[in-house]
Every structure is written in structure tokens, then in C-alpha cells.
Amino acid sequence: MTPHDSPKFNKRSSENLFTADQFLQPPQKRHSIDSSLSRSNSAPQQSSSIKTHALTRSTSPIRLSRRHPYQYTGHNISANSTTCHTPIKNNSRTSFDLPVLQVHTKHTSIDNGLPSPIPSPQKQVYQQYDKLAVKQTFVNNFAHLSLLPSRNGECHPIFNIPEIAELIIKNLYLIEVQQVNDTERVSSSNRIVSTSSTVSTGSVTPVMKRGSLHNCAKVNKLWHDISMKYLLRNLSFRDPNKLINFMFNSNNLYGSNKNQKNYPRSLTLYKLNHFKTEDLQLGFNSITKNNNTNIHFNDLQNLQFYICPNLLPVDSWFKEFRNLKRLSLPGNRKIDDKFMIEISLHLVNLEQLDLRACYNITDVGVVSIASRCKNLKMINLGRHKNGHSITDVSLVALSKYTNVETVGIAGCHVTDSGLWEFAKNNGNNVKRLSLNNCKKITNMSIPYLVSYNYFPELVVLEIRDLDNLSNLKPLIKYKLWKRAQNKPVLIESCNRISQLLKFEEEKMKKKRAIASLREMQQWINEDEEDK
Amino acid sequence: MPGSESKRNIVPDVKNQVEIQVGLVGDAQVGKTSLMVKYVQNIFDEEYTQTLGVNFLKRKINLRSTDIVFSLMDLGGQREFINMLPLASVGSSAIIFLFDLTRPETLDSVKEWYRQVYGLNNLAIPILVGTKYDLFIDMDKEYQKQISNTVLEYAQVMNAPIVFSSTAKSINIQKIFKIALSKIFNLTLTIPEITRTGDPLLIYRKFGNQNRKPTKVMTSPAFSSQTSSTSTSQVKAKETTAT
Numbered sequence: 001m002t003p004h005d006s007p008k009f010n011k012r013s014s015e016n017l018f019t020a021d022q023f024l025q026p027p028q029k030r031h032s033i034d035s036s037l038s039r040s041n042s043a044p045q046q047s048s049s050i051k052t053h054a055l056t057r058s059t060s061p062i063r064l065s066r067r068h069p070y071q072y073t074g075h076n077i078s079a080n081s082t083t084c085h086t087p088i089k090n091n092s093r094t095s096f097d098l099p100v101l102q103v104h105t106k107h108t109s110i111d112n113g114l115p116s117p118i119p120s121p122q123k124q125v126y127q128q129y130d131k132l133a134v135k136q137t138f139v140n141n142f143a144h145l146s147l148l149p150s151r152n153g154e155c156h157p158i159f160n161i162p163e164i165a166e167l168i169i170k171n172l173y174l175i176e177v178q179q180v181n182d183t184e185r186v187s188s189s190n191r192i193v194s195t196s197s198t199v200s201t202g203s204v205t206p207v208m209k210r211g212s213l214h215n216c217a218k219v220n221k222l223w224h225d226i227s228m229k230y231l232l233r234n235l236s237f238r239d240p241n242k243l244i245n246f247m248f249n250s251n252n253l254y255g256s257n258k259n260q261k262n263y264p265r266s267l268t269l270y271k272l273n274h275f276k277t278e279d280l281q282l283g284f285n286s287i288t289k290n291n292n293t294n295i296h297f298n299d300l301q302n303l304q305f306y307i308c309p310n311l312l313p314v315d316s317w318f319k320e321f322r323n324l325k326r327l328s329l330p331g332n333r334k335i336d337d338k339f340m341i342e343i344s345l346h347l348v349n350l351e352q353l354d355l356r357a358c359y360n361i362t363d364v365g366v367v368s369i370a371s372r373c374k375n376l377k378m379i380n381l382g383r384h385k386n387g388h389s390i391t392d393v394s395l396v397a398l399s400k401y402t403n404v405e406t407v408g409i410a411g412c413h414v415t416d417s418g419l420w421e422f423a424k425n426n427g428n429n430v431k432r433l434s435l436n437n438c439k440k441i442t443n444m445s446i447p448y449l450v451s452y453n454y455f456p457e458l459v460v461l462e463i464r465d466l467d468n469l470s471n472l473k474p475l476i477k478y479k480l481w482k483r484a485q486n487k488p489v490l491i492e493s494c495n496r497i498s499q500l501l502k503f504e505e506e507k508m509k510k511k512r513a514i515a516s517l518r519e520m521q522q523w524i525n526e527d528e529e530d531k
Numbered sequence: 532m533p534g535s536e537s538k539r540n541i542v543p544d545v546k547n548q549v550e551i552q553v554g555l556v557g558d559a560q561v562g563k564t565s566l567m568v569k570y571v572q573n574i575f576d577e578e579y580t581q582t583l584g585v586n587f588l589k590r591k592i593n594l595r596s597t598d599i600v601f602s603l604m605d606l607g608g609q610r611e612f613i614n615m616l617p618l619a620s621v622g623s624s625a626i627i628f629l630f631d632l633t634r635p636e637t638l639d640s641v642k643e644w645y646r647q648v649y650g651l652n653n654l655a656i657p658i659l660v661g662t663k664y665d666l667f668i669d670m671d672k673e674y675q676k677q678i679s680n681t682v683l684e685y686a687q688v689m690n691a692p693i694v695f696s697s698t699a700k701s702i703n704i705q706k707i708f709k710i711a712l713s714k715i716f717n718l719t720l721t722i723p724e725i726t727r728t729g730d731p732l733l734i735y736r737k738f739g740n741q742n743r744k745p746t747k748v749m750t751s752p753a754f755s756s757q758t759s760s761t762s763t764s765q766v767k768a769k770e771t772t773a774t
Binding site: 450451452453454474477478480481483484512513515516517519520521523524525527 | 543
């Protein structure tokens with residue numbers, strides 16, 4: 001080794017030495033982007049330490065894109081170190097897995113080779129600190145970069161790199177989408193609360209105010225163009241005037257980049273009570289018929305009319321919306337079976353259908369949907385009125401033609417035999433089942449279905465206000481059994497049923513405790529020979 | 532189970548899971564690890580291996596509707612591991628104090644062990660176990676008598692059942708844990724006591740009985756069907772102990 005090389009070697013070796021402290025505390029030195037620029041020349045020579053480098057480097061909140069000129073070359077760790085702080089489901093593992101693993105093996109040796117079925121406290125401590133460390137280091141490394149113009153009137157040059165700006169905005173967009181989904185999951189969907197929901201594990205999710213993307217659009221031209229691309233993915237309207245403005249001025253409003261085509265993914269209209277279907281039709285025709293437009297609805301995946309009682313989606317749309325996966329029209333009074341039959345012809349990819357409180361829909365509409373939308377995963381037909389128009393026919397059709405996982409038939413006139421048929425055909429797929437207020441359900445179905453485990457994947461069962469249900473012992477047995485299997489099931493019930501459930505549970509626990517004690521007493525008095 | 536319609540089985544009853552943590556403390560080389568390994572794996576190894584920190588083994592006993600899981604925490608006897616004493620004592624329902632019957636000084640330090648453990652967990656049931664009984668019987672009769680008397684005094688102070696055991700010759704190993712279980716749940720144990728000096732003593736009736744009010748069986752964490760750590764699992768049962 002020449003003396004010329006030695007400082008580099010020292011540096012390298014010091015970074016190779018992984019200690020737990022390194023992850024518990026932010027690095028002592030703050031690396032600015034500028035310093036990384038100056039060092040990028042020597043990067044190929046340092047390829048032996050690439051792993052450690054990449055790991056310490058990749059703590060940025062803005063994940064540097066692959067093949068970016070300013071990033072270290074010669075390593076490929078970025079492929080699996082993308083998005084460590086954003087709640088993208090696929091990449092929820094952080095790039096910190098590797099060193100954490102080392103920490104574990106180093107510190108669990110106190111067991112001295114004996115098997116240790118319970119995690120030692122040390123393990124958990126390190127995992128917790130790891131999460132904190134991610135947040136700490138990225139904040140410390142990049143907090144001093146500012147988008148605001150500095151003394152010379154320019155913002156930091158890094159923010160003018162299109163790829164970096166794109167990544168920042170994309171991450172903001174993804175966070176926003178996630179937050180919208182989270183709030184929706186809690187607030188709507190007929191109070192079906194997920195217990196097995198895909199909580200993004202291992203990633204730090206910053207709490208963000210809504211509308212951050214709009215602010216991004218105001219920064220400069222580059223940021224505006226990129227933000228618009230993401231803003232136009234999810235269209236949401238609460239104000240009728242804004243909707244009109246959007247529909248009739250679409251090519252002027254967003255015409256800053258004519259070449260860029262926008263494919264909105266989701267369209268939401270929220271409580272537009274007085275908006276007329278004709279206006280909607282007219283407006284959207286002006287977008288779709290216009291050759292200059294850069295907005296195309298071919299790729300729409302999510303169409304939502306949330307409590308727009310008098311607004312009917314234009315049926316000619318659905319010819320175009322081949323990719324529509326989710327259609328929610330809760331509280332729609334206009335929609336009827338004829339409409340459902342018509343749209344079912346086109347929506348071959350539909351996965352989620354929310355028709356809560358759509359009182360004009362009957363078995364006819366549901367059967368047409370069930371027979372044609374084979375990918376249907378979620379359907380909600382919950383209602384307070386016209387329960388008689390949804391019967392076993394719908395339920396059996398759904399079970400025969402689809403593999404539906406979430407079924408809401410609250411307040412429908414479904415009977416025990418329908419439920420049996422449903423369970424026989426499709427029970428293996430059902431994860432959530434809402435039978436609230438189904439007055440015809442009695443002791444002859446649910447207790448037996450669960451005790452023979454007809455719904456092996458069940459996570460949530462709602463049985464509020466089932467006046468004819470009184471045999472709850474099987475339900476408790478089922479609940480305890482599922483819990484022992486580590487697949488807990490949530491049973492949502494009304495006051496009367498909750499009390500009965502609680503009473504049964506106590507009785508059962510007491511009985512089992514006494515049986516256990518008796519067995520133990522018998523065991524201790526057995527004359528077991530010392531072998 | 533999912534699958535063919537004809538073969539659907541009814542959901543089985545969930546077994547009760549009773550998890551009992553037992554700590555083993557005592558001076559170095561008295562045979563804590565040996566006892567634990569013997570009880571769990573039925574192996575006895577003459578060779579001495581020093582325990583570094585805490586060893587941990589589980590033994591599961593399957594009864595018809597109940598699984599009893601003994602989690603044994605074995606603490607290294609050297610003084611430097613005293614800071615790990617909480618691992619062995621906190622959360623334990625019973626603590627076994629071991630001493631070497633052939634070395635009186637190990638019995639002497641039981642006092643100190645007891646004091647330390649009591650400071651951390653005063654609810655656990657102490658059990659006083661003299662080890663290496665197979666070597667003890669070959670010793671001087673007078674010495675045996677003296678030791679037995681001292682042990683009795685200790686047991687009275689500690690309110691701890693006495694067991695003389697031998698890991699090598701498999702004497703009274705299973706009974707230690709049966710006594711522990713009977714004291715924890717206040718079950719009636721009918722194994723005959725052995726009280727004659729020179730025999731492997733087994734005295735448990737008058738020691739280690741709980742005088743607290745019976746708590747409800749239901750509320751005890753030991754009876755949750757989940758395997759969870761049982762912190763204070765001294766439970767009174769309906770069956771009362773013979774006193």
C-alpha cells in the first residue's frame with residue numbers, strides 16, 4: 001500500500017466497520033450534495049466499499065434515481081433501496097435490512113447456542129432504533145437543502161434536475177394517494193374496518209397536509225409541468241363550478257405542455273346534489289371529442305360519485321372505460337337495473353362495486369353484474385329501504401360466477417338457505433361479510449357455517465341487529481380457535497349480540513379453566529418415574 | 532377445513548395454554564443447567580459447562596385440553612451475572628434455589644440469592660433444592676444430619692418446599708416441577724413426603740402455601756389462550772390445598 005492511498009483506505013475501513021451506534025446516531029459528518037459531487041470522480045475506485053457507501057448514502061428522502069449522473073456509479077444497490085420512506089406497498093422493506101441482520105446475529109449470542117423461542121429484548125430494541133435512525137439521518141443529511149431562492153436568487157440546483165423533481169413529486173403523490181385511501185378505509189365502506197390491511201411496514205410515513213401537490217405546481221415551470229401530470233391522475237370535484245370550468249376549458253387550463261398526454265386514473269364527484277346528468281354529458285363530450293385535448297379517459301380505473309343522488313354516469317362512457325376497476329355510486333337514486341345491465345357489458349375488469357343505498361337496484365342488476373364481471377372482489381349492496389329487492393338470487397349468483405371477497409348485504413332479505421349456498425360455492429374466498437340487519441337470518445346458518453369453518457379466510461364478520469340469532473356459542477368457539485391460529489376474526493355486533501357473546505365467552509373460559517385445573521391436578525399426582 | 536364438501540370437520544376446541552416461567556438460581560457449579568437440561572431433554576452430561584448469562588429452555592406438557600409450558604430460565608451462578616437476575620426472576624411464577632448438598636457454603640449463599648430475588652419478585656414461590664444427592668449419601672452421617680437440619684431452618688424462613696435431588700441418578704427431578712405447579716395453582720398433591728434424614732428429602736405440605744385471597748381463575752393471564760408472558764400467575768383454584 002502506498003502512502004498515497006492510505007487516507008482513502010482509512011476512510012474505507014472506517015465505513016466498513018459497522019457498529020450499532022452508527023445506526024442509532026446520525027453520522028457525525030453531514031454530507032452535502034456538493035461534496036458528493038466532488039467525490040464522484042473517485043467512486044469507481046471505491047467499489048469495494050460500495051455496499052456500505054450505498055447504505056449510508058441512501059438515507060436521502062429523495063431517492064436518487066438509478067443511473068443518475070450525480071450518484072455513485074459502480075453499484076447497483078439502488079435497485080432494492082428505492083423508496084425507503086414512501087409507503088409504496090411493493091418496496092416496503094428498507095435498504096437497512098442488511099446491517100440490522102448483522103447486528104442481530106452479533107448480539108443474540110447470549111443464548112449460548114441454546115434455542116431461544118422468544119425474542120430477546122435486545123433484538124426489539126435494535127429494530128426500533130433502526131426505524132428512528134432512518135428518519136433521523138435523512139432529515140439531518142438533507143434538511144439544509146432549500147427550495148427557496150438563496151442569496152444569489154436561485155434555488156439549489158438539485159431542484160432543477162427534472163428527474164429529481166419528478167421523484168419528489170411522485171413521492172408526494174404516492175403519499176397523498178395513500179392517505180386518501182387510509183381515510184376512506186376508515187370512514188366509508190360501511191364501517192368495515194380492516195384488521196389485516198396492508199399497513200406499510202418498515203417505512204417512515206411523513207404526515208402531510210392535503211394539497212402539497214398544488215403547492216409544488218406553483219414553484220416554477222418545470223415543477224408545474226411535473227406536478228400537473230400527477231395532479232391530473234386523480235380528479236376530484238366538490239364544487240360544481242370547478243367541474244364546469246374543468247370540462248369546458250380543459251385544453252386552455254392545462255395546455256402548458258401540449259405534448260404530454262394525461263390519463264386520469266380516478267374521477268371523484270363529491271356531493272354534487274344539483275348537477276345535471278345532461279351537463280355532465282355535454283361537458284365530457286367537449287373533452288373527449290376535442291382533438292387538441294391532452295386528457296384521455298381511456299385508462300380511468302376509479303369512478304366515484306359520492307352521494308350525488310340525481311347524477312347518472314353517462315352510459316356511453318363505459319364503452320371507453322375498459323380498465324375501470326372500481327365503481328362507487330353510493331346513495332344514487334337514479335341508477336337502476338337497466339343501467340346496470342348496460343354497463344355490465346363493458347366493465348369486464350371491474351373489481352369493486354359500491355352500490356350502498358342505491359334502492360332501485362334489484363336482483364336483476366346484481367345478477368347481470370355477477371355474471372359478467374368475473375373479477376369482482378368487493379360488492380356492497382347495503383341499504384335501509386327496499387331490502388326485499390335483494391334476495392338469495394343475488395347472493396347465489398355472486399357465489400357462482402365470481403370469487404368475491406367482500407360482501408355487504410346489510411338490510412337485504414337474504415335467508416339461511418341462500419347463505420348456505422353462498423358459503424358452499426364461494427366460502428373459501430370470503431374475507432369480509434356484512435349481514436347487518438338481515439332479518440331473515442336465523443340460528444340455522446351463521447353458527448353452523450362458522451363452526452364448520454366454511455369461511456376459512458374470514459377476517460371481519462358483521463352481525464348487527466340480527467334479531468333471530470341467539471345461538472352464539474359456536475361463534476365464540478370459532479373466534480377463540482381463529483385467534484389461536486393467529487388469524488383473528490373481528491365480529492362486529494350490536495348491543496344485544498355483544499352482551500350474549502361476552503356472556504358465552506366468560507362461560508366458556510370458566511369451563512375450560514376448571515377442566516384445565518382438574519387435568520393438572522391429575523397430572524401432578526401421576527407417579528411419573530424419573531427416567 | 533376448506534376442500535371437499537363431505538369432509539368438513541367441526542372447528543376443534545382450542546387448548547388452554549398455561550405458561551409458567553420458572554427461574555433457577557444458585558451458586559456456580561451446583562447443577563442448575565444440568566437440572567434444566569435433564570428435565571427438558573432427559574440428558575445428563577458429567578462435563579461442566581459454564582453458563583454465560585441466562586440459558587432458556589421450554590418444556591411442553593400436553594394434557595387433554597391443556598398445554599402446560601414450563602419456561603425455564605437458568606442464570607449463570609457467577610457473581611458477574613447478577614445484573615441479569617431480573618431476566619430469571621421477574622415474571623417467574625416459581626424460583627428454584629439450588630445448592631450443592633456436598634458443599635455447605637452453597638447453602639449459605641442461598642440466603643443472599645433469596646434476598647436478591649425477593650427484592651425483584653416477592654410473589655414467586657420459592658423452592659429449595661439440594662442437588663447431587665447421589666454424592667451426598669456417601670458422606671458422613673453426622674454431616675448429613677447437620678445439613679438436613681439447616682435446610683429445614685432455611686425452608687421455614689423462606690417458606691419454601693424442600694427437595695433433595697440427583698440429576699445423575701434421576702431422583703426427584705420431575706417432582707420439583709410438579710410441586711411448583713401444585714403451589715402455583717393450589718392443587719392438591721398426594722405424593723408421599725420423605726422426611727427421614729438420609730433419604731432424599733421431599734417436604735412440601737407445610738411450605739409455600741399461599742394465604743392470599745383466591746383470585747378469579749378467569750382473570751389470570753396464565754389462562755389466556757394466547758401464549759403470553761405470565762407475569763403474576765399465582766392463581767387460586769377452586770380446589771383448595773390440603774394443609
